[in-house]
Amino acid sequence: MTAHADPATPVSRRWSALDTAAGGLALDLGLYAAATVFAAITAATSTLPPHRAWGAVATIGYALATLAATTQLLARRRHPGTPLAGLPARWTVAGLTWAATALLPVVTQSIERAGGRTDRAQEEVIVVEHAGARLAEHGTPYLGPDAIAALPPGEQLLGYTPYQPGMALFGLPRAALNTWWTDSRVWFAVVTALTVVALVATLRTGGGPDAPRRDAAVLRAVQAATVLPVCALTLATGGDDLPVLALCLLALALAAAGRPGRAGLAVGAAGALKLFAWPIAVVLICWAATRRSATRTALGAVGLPVLALVPVLLVDRDALVENVLRFPLGHGLVTSPAQSPFPGHLIAETLPAGRAVAAALLVAAGAAIAVRLLRRPPRTAAATALICGYGLLAAILLMPSTRFGYLLYPAALLVLAPALALTRPDDRATFPATAPRDPAERRTPEE
Numbered sequence: 001m002t003a004h005a006d007p008a009t010p011v012s013r014r015w016s017a018l019d020t021a022a023g024g025l026a027l028d029l030g031l032y033a034a035a036t037v038f039a040a041i042t043a044a045t046s047t048l049p050p051h052r053a054w055g056a057v058a059t060i061g062y063a064l065a066t067l068a069a070t071t072q073l074l075a076r077r078r079h080p081g082t083p084l085a086g087l088p089a090r091w092t093v094a095g096l097t098w099a100a101t102a103l104l105p106v107v108t109q110s111i112e113r114a115g116g117r118t119d120r121a122q123e124e125v126i127v128v129e130h131a132g133a134r135l136a137e138h139g140t141p142y143l144g145p146d147a148i149a150a151l152p153p154g155e156q157l158l159g160y161t162p163y164q165p166g167m168a169l170f171g172l173p174r175a176a177l178n179t180w181w182t183d184s185r186v187w188f189a190v191v192t193a194l195t196v197v198a199l200v201a202t203l204r205t206g207g208g209p210d211a212p213r214r215d216a217a218v219l220r221a222v223q224a225a226t227v228l229p230v231c232a233l234t235l236a237t238g239g240d241d242l243p244v245l246a247l248c249l250l251a252l253a254l255a256a257a258g259r260p261g262r263a264g265l266a267v268g269a270a271g272a273l274k275l276f277a278w279p280i281a282v283v284l285i286c287w288a289a290t291r292r293s294a295t296r297t298a299l300g301a302v303g304l305p306v307l308a309l310v311p312v313l314l315v316d317r318d319a320l321v322e323n324v325l326r327f328p329l330g331h332g333l334v335t336s337p338a339q340s341p342f343p344g345h346l347i348a349e350t351l352p353a354g355r356a357v358a359a360a361l362l363v364a365a366g367a368a369i370a371v372r373l374l375r376r377p378p379r380t381a382a383a384t385a386l387i388c389g390y391g392l393l394a395a396i397l398l399m400p401s402t403r404f405g406y407l408l409y410p411a412a413l414l415v416l417a418p419a420l421a422l423t424r425p426d427d428r429a430t431f432p433a434t435a436p437r438d439p440a441e442r443r444t445p446e447e
Contacts, residue, residue: 019418022073023085024216029069031223032097036062038229039101049119050237053112054105058232061100065227068093087212091219098226103189105236110183121185123158124238128184131161132171140312141168142319145326148333156334160327165308166272167240188239195246196222202253203423214422224415225249230408238405244274245409249416251284252388256381258425260293264300271301272308275328276409279395280388286377287384330355330401340404348400355400362398365391382421389413 019027039062043055072093076085083089113120131141141161148159161168170191173182180186203218225231225245235242247270254263267284270277281301288297312320326332344362348354369391378384393410396402 019220020216023076024087024090024220025069025073025076025085027220028090028093028223029066029073031227032062032065032069035101035227035229035232036066038062042229042233048122048237050109050122051233053109053120054233054236057105057108058101058229058236061097061104062229064100065093065097068096087215087219094219094223094227098232101227101229102232102235103193105232106183106185106189106239107180109236110180110186113183114178114180121183122238124240125184127158127161128163128167128240129171129174130158131163131168132173132184133175135165135168136172136175138315140315140319141165141171142312142316142323144316144319145322145333147319148322157337160332160334161323162327162336163240163274164272164305164324165312166269166305167274170240170243185235185237185239188243189235191243192226192235192246195243195250196226199246199250199253202250202257203419205257205423210422210424214419217419217422221249221412221416221419225408225412228408228411230405230411234405234408240274241276241405241408244270244277245412247273248277248280248388248409249412251280252381252385252413252416252420253423255284255287255384256420256423256425260288260291261296261300264288264297265304266300268300268302268304271305275324276392276406278305279391280413283373283378283384283388283391286373287379287381290377290379336401340402342397342399342402344398344400345402358398358400362395365394365398369394380421381423382417385413385417385420389417 021027036059039055039058041055042051043059044052046052046055072085072089075082109120134143135141141163143159143161148156151159170184170187173187174184176182200218200222203221204215231242231245247266251263251266251270254260254266263284264281267277267281271281285294285298285301288294309320322332327334327336330336344358347361348358351357369387372387378387389410392413393407396406396410
Protein backbone atom coordinates (compact mmCIF):
# COMPACT_ATOMS: atom_id res chain seq x y z
CA MET A 1 0.00 0.00 0.00
CA THR A 2 3.05 2.29 0.12
CA ALA A 3 3.96 1.90 -3.53
CA HIS A 4 3.92 5.56 -4.46
CA ALA A 5 5.89 6.52 -1.39
CA ASP A 6 8.69 4.01 -1.34
CA PRO A 7 9.12 2.03 -4.56
CA ALA A 8 12.22 0.30 -3.19
CA THR A 9 10.43 -2.39 -1.17
CA PRO A 10 9.24 -5.62 -2.84
CA VAL A 11 5.71 -5.19 -1.53
CA SER A 12 5.60 -1.64 -2.85
CA ARG A 13 6.85 -2.69 -6.27
CA ARG A 14 4.20 -5.40 -6.52
CA TRP A 15 1.44 -3.03 -5.46
CA SER A 16 2.70 -0.36 -7.87
CA ALA A 17 2.73 -2.82 -10.76
CA LEU A 18 -0.83 -3.90 -9.95
CA ASP A 19 -2.11 -0.40 -9.32
CA THR A 20 -0.70 1.11 -12.51
CA ALA A 21 -1.24 -1.80 -14.91
CA ALA A 22 -2.98 -0.55 -18.08
CA GLY A 23 -3.12 2.94 -16.64
CA GLY A 24 -4.98 1.73 -13.56
CA LEU A 25 -7.76 0.17 -15.61
CA ALA A 26 -6.74 -3.42 -14.90
CA LEU A 27 -7.31 -2.99 -11.17
CA ASP A 28 -10.51 -1.04 -11.86
CA LEU A 29 -11.80 -3.97 -13.88
CA GLY A 30 -10.79 -6.47 -11.20
CA LEU A 31 -12.48 -4.41 -8.48
CA TYR A 32 -15.76 -3.99 -10.35
CA ALA A 33 -15.85 -7.62 -11.51
CA ALA A 34 -15.19 -8.97 -8.00
CA ALA A 35 -17.78 -6.57 -6.59
CA THR A 36 -20.34 -7.85 -9.11
CA VAL A 37 -19.78 -11.40 -7.90
CA PHE A 38 -19.96 -10.30 -4.24
CA ALA A 39 -23.22 -8.41 -4.79
CA ALA A 40 -24.78 -11.30 -6.71
CA ILE A 41 -23.85 -13.79 -3.97
CA THR A 42 -25.25 -11.41 -1.35
CA ALA A 43 -28.53 -11.08 -3.25
CA ALA A 44 -28.84 -14.85 -3.55
CA THR A 45 -27.65 -16.10 -0.16
CA SER A 46 -27.82 -13.39 2.52
CA THR A 47 -30.15 -14.07 5.43
CA LEU A 48 -30.62 -10.33 6.01
CA PRO A 49 -33.42 -8.76 3.88
CA PRO A 50 -31.75 -5.32 3.58
CA HIS A 51 -28.57 -7.03 2.33
CA ARG A 52 -30.47 -9.05 -0.25
CA ALA A 53 -32.24 -5.92 -1.46
CA TRP A 54 -28.88 -4.14 -1.75
CA GLY A 55 -27.37 -7.04 -3.67
CA ALA A 56 -30.20 -7.08 -6.22
CA VAL A 57 -29.61 -3.41 -7.11
CA ALA A 58 -25.82 -3.34 -6.68
CA THR A 59 -25.25 -6.35 -8.94
CA ILE A 60 -26.58 -4.34 -11.87
CA GLY A 61 -24.52 -1.29 -10.94
CA TYR A 62 -21.28 -3.22 -10.58
CA ALA A 63 -21.96 -5.18 -13.78
CA LEU A 64 -22.37 -1.92 -15.71
CA ALA A 65 -19.13 -0.63 -14.16
CA THR A 66 -17.37 -3.84 -15.21
CA LEU A 67 -18.64 -3.35 -18.76
CA ALA A 68 -17.47 0.28 -18.71
CA ALA A 69 -13.99 -0.67 -17.46
CA THR A 70 -13.73 -3.39 -20.12
CA THR A 71 -14.67 -0.85 -22.81
CA GLN A 72 -12.03 1.54 -21.49
CA LEU A 73 -9.37 -1.17 -21.57
CA LEU A 74 -10.20 -2.09 -25.16
CA ALA A 75 -10.22 1.56 -26.19
CA ARG A 76 -6.83 2.09 -24.55
CA ARG A 77 -5.41 -0.92 -26.37
CA ARG A 78 -6.54 0.50 -29.72
CA HIS A 79 -5.75 4.15 -29.01
CA PRO A 80 -3.41 4.53 -25.98
CA GLY A 81 -4.02 8.26 -25.68
CA THR A 82 -7.81 8.18 -25.90
CA PRO A 83 -9.66 10.31 -23.30
CA LEU A 84 -12.07 7.40 -22.83
CA ALA A 85 -9.35 5.60 -20.87
CA GLY A 86 -7.98 8.65 -19.06
CA LEU A 87 -8.23 9.60 -15.40
CA PRO A 88 -11.31 11.86 -15.79
CA ALA A 89 -13.20 8.99 -17.44
CA ARG A 90 -12.18 6.66 -14.61
CA TRP A 91 -13.47 9.24 -12.11
CA THR A 92 -16.77 9.35 -13.97
CA VAL A 93 -17.14 5.57 -13.85
CA ALA A 94 -16.30 5.50 -10.13
CA GLY A 95 -18.82 8.25 -9.35
CA LEU A 96 -21.61 6.62 -11.33
CA THR A 97 -20.81 3.27 -9.72
CA TRP A 98 -21.12 4.74 -6.23
CA ALA A 99 -24.40 6.36 -7.19
CA ALA A 100 -25.75 3.06 -8.53
CA THR A 101 -24.46 0.74 -5.79
CA ALA A 102 -24.76 2.90 -2.67
CA LEU A 103 -26.85 6.04 -3.17
CA LEU A 104 -29.60 4.41 -5.25
CA PRO A 105 -30.08 1.54 -2.74
CA VAL A 106 -30.18 4.10 0.09
CA VAL A 107 -32.99 5.99 -1.63
CA THR A 108 -34.95 2.90 -2.71
CA GLN A 109 -34.76 1.22 0.68
CA SER A 110 -35.68 4.47 2.44
CA ILE A 111 -38.73 4.93 0.19
CA GLU A 112 -39.82 1.31 0.66
CA ARG A 113 -39.38 1.62 4.42
CA ALA A 114 -41.45 4.82 4.49
CA GLY A 115 -44.10 2.94 2.51
CA GLY A 116 -44.46 0.33 5.25
CA ARG A 117 -41.72 -2.25 4.61
CA THR A 118 -40.25 -3.22 7.98
CA ASP A 119 -37.38 -5.23 6.47
CA ARG A 120 -35.58 -2.41 4.70
CA ALA A 121 -33.21 -1.22 7.41
CA GLN A 122 -30.71 -2.77 9.79
CA GLU A 123 -31.00 -2.26 13.53
CA GLU A 124 -28.41 0.56 13.43
CA VAL A 125 -30.82 2.78 11.52
CA ILE A 126 -33.60 2.27 14.06
CA VAL A 127 -31.22 2.75 17.00
CA VAL A 128 -29.89 6.05 15.64
CA GLU A 129 -33.37 7.37 14.92
CA HIS A 130 -34.61 6.41 18.39
CA ALA A 131 -31.54 8.12 19.83
CA GLY A 132 -32.40 11.28 17.90
CA ALA A 133 -35.95 11.24 19.24
CA ARG A 134 -34.71 10.80 22.82
CA LEU A 135 -32.15 13.58 22.36
CA ALA A 136 -34.86 15.96 21.17
CA GLU A 137 -37.23 15.02 23.99
CA HIS A 138 -34.98 14.34 26.98
CA GLY A 139 -31.62 15.93 26.19
CA THR A 140 -29.81 12.57 26.06
CA PRO A 141 -29.81 9.85 23.38
CA TYR A 142 -29.37 7.09 25.97
CA LEU A 143 -31.74 4.96 28.01
CA GLY A 144 -30.65 4.07 31.53
CA PRO A 145 -30.24 0.45 32.65
CA ASP A 146 -33.60 0.46 34.46
CA ALA A 147 -35.41 1.72 31.36
CA ILE A 148 -33.70 -0.90 29.18
CA ALA A 149 -34.53 -3.66 31.66
CA ALA A 150 -38.19 -2.62 31.54
CA LEU A 151 -38.36 -3.22 27.79
CA PRO A 152 -39.64 -6.57 26.46
CA PRO A 153 -36.71 -9.03 26.09
CA GLY A 154 -36.86 -8.89 22.30
CA GLU A 155 -36.54 -5.09 22.32
CA GLN A 156 -33.76 -4.62 24.87
CA LEU A 157 -31.01 -4.78 22.26
CA LEU A 158 -32.60 -1.90 20.34
CA GLY A 159 -32.74 0.07 23.59
CA TYR A 160 -28.95 0.41 23.56
CA THR A 161 -27.17 3.20 21.69
CA PRO A 162 -23.51 2.10 21.57
CA TYR A 163 -22.37 5.31 19.86
CA GLN A 164 -21.06 8.67 20.94
CA PRO A 165 -23.70 11.38 21.46
CA GLY A 166 -23.07 13.08 18.11
CA MET A 167 -24.47 10.10 16.21
CA ALA A 168 -27.96 10.99 17.48
CA LEU A 169 -27.90 14.11 15.28
CA PHE A 170 -28.50 11.87 12.28
CA GLY A 171 -31.75 10.74 13.92
CA LEU A 172 -33.13 14.23 14.51
CA PRO A 173 -34.73 14.59 11.04
CA ARG A 174 -36.85 11.46 11.63
CA ALA A 175 -37.82 12.82 15.06
CA ALA A 176 -39.22 15.91 13.33
CA LEU A 177 -40.87 14.31 10.29
CA ASN A 178 -41.59 10.72 9.26
CA THR A 179 -40.81 10.49 5.55
CA TRP A 180 -38.28 8.76 3.31
CA TRP A 181 -35.72 11.58 3.20
CA THR A 182 -35.55 11.75 7.01
CA ASP A 183 -34.22 8.17 7.10
CA SER A 184 -30.90 8.40 8.92
CA ARG A 185 -29.14 6.62 6.03
CA VAL A 186 -29.98 9.53 3.73
CA TRP A 187 -28.14 11.89 6.06
CA PHE A 188 -25.27 9.45 6.51
CA ALA A 189 -24.94 9.50 2.71
CA VAL A 190 -25.14 13.30 2.48
CA VAL A 191 -22.42 13.85 5.09
CA THR A 192 -20.26 11.12 3.55
CA ALA A 193 -20.56 12.62 0.07
CA LEU A 194 -19.72 16.14 1.24
CA THR A 195 -16.76 14.89 3.25
CA VAL A 196 -15.40 12.87 0.32
CA VAL A 197 -15.63 15.97 -1.88
CA ALA A 198 -13.64 17.90 0.75
CA LEU A 199 -11.12 15.04 0.90
CA VAL A 200 -10.55 15.10 -2.86
CA ALA A 201 -10.26 18.90 -2.92
CA THR A 202 -7.70 18.78 -0.11
CA LEU A 203 -5.52 16.11 -1.69
CA ARG A 204 -5.62 17.52 -5.21
CA THR A 205 -4.50 21.01 -4.23
CA GLY A 206 -1.37 22.11 -6.07
CA GLY A 207 0.52 20.78 -9.07
CA GLY A 208 4.06 19.57 -9.45
CA PRO A 209 5.63 16.59 -11.19
CA ASP A 210 3.89 14.10 -8.90
CA ALA A 211 0.39 15.48 -9.60
CA PRO A 212 -0.66 12.79 -12.14
CA ARG A 213 0.42 9.94 -9.83
CA ARG A 214 -1.14 11.68 -6.85
CA ASP A 215 -4.47 12.18 -8.61
CA ALA A 216 -4.53 8.50 -9.63
CA ALA A 217 -3.78 7.53 -6.03
CA VAL A 218 -6.59 9.79 -4.80
CA LEU A 219 -9.02 8.02 -7.12
CA ARG A 220 -7.93 4.66 -5.76
CA ALA A 221 -8.43 5.90 -2.20
CA VAL A 222 -11.91 7.20 -3.02
CA GLN A 223 -12.81 3.87 -4.63
CA ALA A 224 -11.74 2.10 -1.44
CA ALA A 225 -13.97 4.36 0.67
CA THR A 226 -17.03 4.34 -1.59
CA VAL A 227 -17.46 1.66 -4.27
CA LEU A 228 -15.71 -1.13 -2.37
CA PRO A 229 -18.60 -3.54 -1.68
CA VAL A 230 -18.20 -3.53 2.08
CA CYS A 231 -18.53 0.29 2.04
CA ALA A 232 -21.45 0.47 -0.39
CA LEU A 233 -23.30 -2.32 1.44
CA THR A 234 -22.72 -0.68 4.82
CA LEU A 235 -23.99 2.70 3.65
CA ALA A 236 -27.09 1.26 1.99
CA THR A 237 -28.21 -0.96 4.87
CA GLY A 238 -26.87 0.64 8.06
CA GLY A 239 -24.65 3.53 7.19
CA ASP A 240 -23.37 4.80 10.53
CA ASP A 241 -19.71 3.89 9.85
CA LEU A 242 -19.37 5.79 6.56
CA PRO A 243 -19.43 9.40 7.85
CA VAL A 244 -17.02 8.34 10.60
CA LEU A 245 -14.65 6.80 8.06
CA ALA A 246 -14.90 9.76 5.68
CA LEU A 247 -14.12 12.25 8.45
CA CYS A 248 -11.09 10.21 9.53
CA LEU A 249 -9.79 10.12 5.97
CA LEU A 250 -10.35 13.87 5.66
CA ALA A 251 -8.38 14.41 8.86
CA LEU A 252 -5.40 12.52 7.42
CA ALA A 253 -5.69 14.48 4.16
CA LEU A 254 -5.62 17.74 6.10
CA ALA A 255 -2.56 16.49 7.96
CA ALA A 256 -0.83 15.75 4.66
CA ALA A 257 -1.73 19.27 3.49
CA GLY A 258 -0.09 20.72 6.60
CA ARG A 259 -3.27 21.69 8.43
CA PRO A 260 -2.97 20.12 11.91
CA GLY A 261 -5.69 22.25 13.51
CA ARG A 262 -8.26 21.35 10.86
CA ALA A 263 -7.14 17.73 10.98
CA GLY A 264 -7.92 17.73 14.69
CA LEU A 265 -11.38 19.17 14.08
CA ALA A 266 -12.17 16.53 11.44
CA VAL A 267 -11.07 13.56 13.54
CA GLY A 268 -12.74 15.15 16.58
CA ALA A 269 -16.03 15.30 14.69
CA ALA A 270 -15.59 11.60 13.87
CA GLY A 271 -14.81 10.85 17.52
CA ALA A 272 -18.01 12.62 18.58
CA LEU A 273 -19.86 10.02 16.47
CA LYS A 274 -18.11 6.74 17.23
CA LEU A 275 -15.29 5.30 19.34
CA PHE A 276 -13.59 3.87 16.23
CA ALA A 277 -12.16 7.33 15.52
CA TRP A 278 -10.45 7.70 18.90
CA PRO A 279 -7.37 5.55 18.11
CA ILE A 280 -6.91 7.54 14.90
CA ALA A 281 -7.09 10.75 16.92
CA VAL A 282 -4.34 9.49 19.25
CA VAL A 283 -2.02 8.63 16.36
CA LEU A 284 -2.73 11.99 14.69
CA ILE A 285 -1.81 13.82 17.88
CA CYS A 286 1.46 11.86 17.95
CA TRP A 287 2.10 12.97 14.36
CA ALA A 288 1.32 16.58 15.28
CA ALA A 289 3.76 16.39 18.20
CA THR A 290 6.59 15.87 15.70
CA ARG A 291 5.49 19.16 14.14
CA ARG A 292 5.15 20.98 17.46
CA SER A 293 1.42 21.20 16.75
CA ALA A 294 0.04 18.66 19.21
CA THR A 295 -1.97 21.27 21.10
CA ARG A 296 -3.66 22.60 17.96
CA THR A 297 -4.59 19.09 16.87
CA ALA A 298 -5.69 17.94 20.31
CA LEU A 299 -8.01 20.93 20.78
CA GLY A 300 -10.31 19.56 18.09
CA ALA A 301 -9.48 15.86 18.35
CA VAL A 302 -10.20 15.75 22.09
CA GLY A 303 -12.29 18.86 22.55
CA LEU A 304 -15.16 17.99 20.21
CA PRO A 305 -15.82 14.51 21.71
CA VAL A 306 -15.65 16.01 25.21
CA LEU A 307 -18.08 18.78 24.26
CA ALA A 308 -20.46 16.12 22.92
CA LEU A 309 -20.19 14.01 26.08
CA VAL A 310 -20.53 16.70 28.76
CA PRO A 311 -24.24 17.59 28.24
CA VAL A 312 -25.44 13.97 28.25
CA LEU A 313 -23.15 13.22 31.20
CA LEU A 314 -24.90 15.96 33.14
CA VAL A 315 -28.36 14.72 32.14
CA ASP A 316 -27.87 11.01 33.00
CA ARG A 317 -24.39 9.73 33.80
CA ASP A 318 -25.46 6.13 34.42
CA ALA A 319 -27.23 5.91 31.05
CA LEU A 320 -24.09 7.12 29.29
CA VAL A 321 -21.89 4.56 31.06
CA GLU A 322 -24.34 1.72 30.37
CA ASN A 323 -24.48 2.44 26.64
CA VAL A 324 -20.96 3.47 25.69
CA LEU A 325 -18.94 1.39 28.17
CA ARG A 326 -20.78 -1.56 29.71
CA PHE A 327 -22.56 -2.74 26.57
CA PRO A 328 -19.54 -2.63 24.18
CA LEU A 329 -17.41 -4.40 26.82
CA GLY A 330 -19.97 -7.23 27.12
CA HIS A 331 -21.36 -6.22 30.53
CA GLY A 332 -24.76 -4.92 29.40
CA LEU A 333 -28.13 -6.54 29.99
CA VAL A 334 -27.91 -8.18 26.55
CA THR A 335 -24.96 -9.35 24.46
CA SER A 336 -23.84 -7.59 21.30
CA PRO A 337 -24.73 -9.59 18.14
CA ALA A 338 -21.39 -8.61 16.53
CA GLN A 339 -19.81 -12.06 16.16
CA SER A 340 -17.93 -12.34 12.86
CA PRO A 341 -15.62 -15.40 12.81
CA PHE A 342 -12.33 -13.55 13.21
CA PRO A 343 -9.47 -14.97 15.36
CA GLY A 344 -10.45 -13.06 18.49
CA HIS A 345 -14.03 -14.36 18.38
CA LEU A 346 -12.93 -17.92 17.63
CA ILE A 347 -10.41 -17.86 20.48
CA ALA A 348 -13.00 -16.46 22.87
CA GLU A 349 -15.55 -19.13 21.93
CA THR A 350 -13.39 -22.25 21.61
CA LEU A 351 -10.46 -22.07 24.05
CA PRO A 352 -10.60 -22.46 27.84
CA ALA A 353 -10.64 -18.93 29.27
CA GLY A 354 -10.82 -17.84 25.65
CA ARG A 355 -12.17 -14.35 26.34
CA ALA A 356 -9.26 -13.66 28.67
CA VAL A 357 -6.79 -14.94 26.05
CA ALA A 358 -8.37 -12.80 23.32
CA ALA A 359 -8.35 -9.77 25.61
CA ALA A 360 -4.69 -10.36 26.45
CA LEU A 361 -3.78 -10.56 22.77
CA LEU A 362 -5.69 -7.35 22.10
CA VAL A 363 -3.91 -5.58 24.96
CA ALA A 364 -0.55 -6.87 23.73
CA ALA A 365 -1.23 -5.52 20.24
CA GLY A 366 -2.24 -2.16 21.70
CA ALA A 367 0.89 -2.08 23.85
CA ALA A 368 3.10 -2.83 20.85
CA ILE A 369 1.55 0.04 18.91
CA ALA A 370 1.93 2.37 21.91
CA VAL A 371 5.63 1.50 22.18
CA ARG A 372 6.02 2.14 18.45
CA LEU A 373 4.39 5.55 18.80
CA LEU A 374 6.55 6.52 21.76
CA ARG A 375 9.83 5.36 20.23
CA ARG A 376 9.19 6.39 16.63
CA PRO A 377 6.18 8.65 16.27
CA PRO A 378 4.97 9.04 12.68
CA ARG A 379 6.44 12.08 10.95
CA THR A 380 4.22 11.97 7.86
CA ALA A 381 0.50 11.70 7.26
CA ALA A 382 1.14 8.58 5.18
CA ALA A 383 2.93 6.90 8.08
CA THR A 384 0.04 7.91 10.34
CA ALA A 385 -2.45 6.29 7.97
CA LEU A 386 -0.44 3.07 7.86
CA ILE A 387 -0.18 2.83 11.64
CA CYS A 388 -3.91 3.50 11.98
CA GLY A 389 -4.77 0.99 9.27
CA TYR A 390 -2.65 -1.86 10.57
CA GLY A 391 -3.56 -1.06 14.18
CA LEU A 392 -7.29 -1.14 13.50
CA LEU A 393 -6.89 -4.30 11.45
CA ALA A 394 -5.19 -6.01 14.40
CA ALA A 395 -7.88 -4.78 16.78
CA ILE A 396 -10.73 -5.94 14.53
CA LEU A 397 -9.18 -9.38 14.13
CA LEU A 398 -8.52 -9.80 17.86
CA MET A 399 -11.69 -8.34 19.41
CA PRO A 400 -13.98 -11.06 20.81
CA SER A 401 -17.04 -9.28 19.36
CA THR A 402 -16.67 -7.58 16.02
CA ARG A 403 -18.22 -7.26 12.57
CA PHE A 404 -16.98 -8.09 9.08
CA GLY A 405 -18.04 -4.61 7.96
CA TYR A 406 -15.49 -2.96 10.25
CA LEU A 407 -12.81 -4.01 7.76
CA LEU A 408 -13.78 -0.96 5.71
CA TYR A 409 -11.70 1.16 8.13
CA PRO A 410 -8.28 -0.48 7.64
CA ALA A 411 -8.93 -1.06 3.93
CA ALA A 412 -9.60 2.62 3.24
CA LEU A 413 -6.81 3.85 5.52
CA LEU A 414 -4.17 1.65 3.92
CA VAL A 415 -5.19 2.50 0.36
CA LEU A 416 -5.16 6.21 1.23
CA ALA A 417 -1.49 6.14 2.27
CA PRO A 418 0.03 6.48 -1.26
CA ALA A 419 -2.13 9.52 -2.00
CA LEU A 420 -1.03 11.12 1.27
CA ALA A 421 2.62 10.45 0.49
CA LEU A 422 2.30 12.33 -2.80
CA THR A 423 0.38 15.30 -1.38
CA ARG A 424 2.39 18.48 -0.98
CA PRO A 425 1.69 20.69 2.05
CA ASP A 426 -0.42 23.74 1.29
CA ASP A 427 1.78 26.77 0.65
CA ARG A 428 -0.27 28.67 3.24
CA ALA A 429 0.35 26.02 5.89
CA THR A 430 3.01 26.85 8.43
CA PHE A 431 4.68 24.89 11.20
CA PRO A 432 6.85 26.27 13.97
CA ALA A 433 10.46 26.80 13.03
CA THR A 434 11.54 23.94 15.28
CA ALA A 435 9.48 21.41 13.32
CA PRO A 436 11.39 18.75 11.36
CA ARG A 437 11.70 19.83 7.75
CA ASP A 438 13.69 17.01 6.19
CA PRO A 439 12.13 16.49 2.73
CA ALA A 440 12.78 12.76 3.09
CA GLU A 441 10.10 12.68 5.77
CA ARG A 442 7.44 13.26 3.14
CA ARG A 443 8.65 10.26 1.19
CA THR A 444 8.89 7.61 3.88
CA PRO A 445 5.50 6.55 5.31
CA GLU A 446 7.01 3.38 6.76
CA GLU A 447 8.83 5.55 9.26
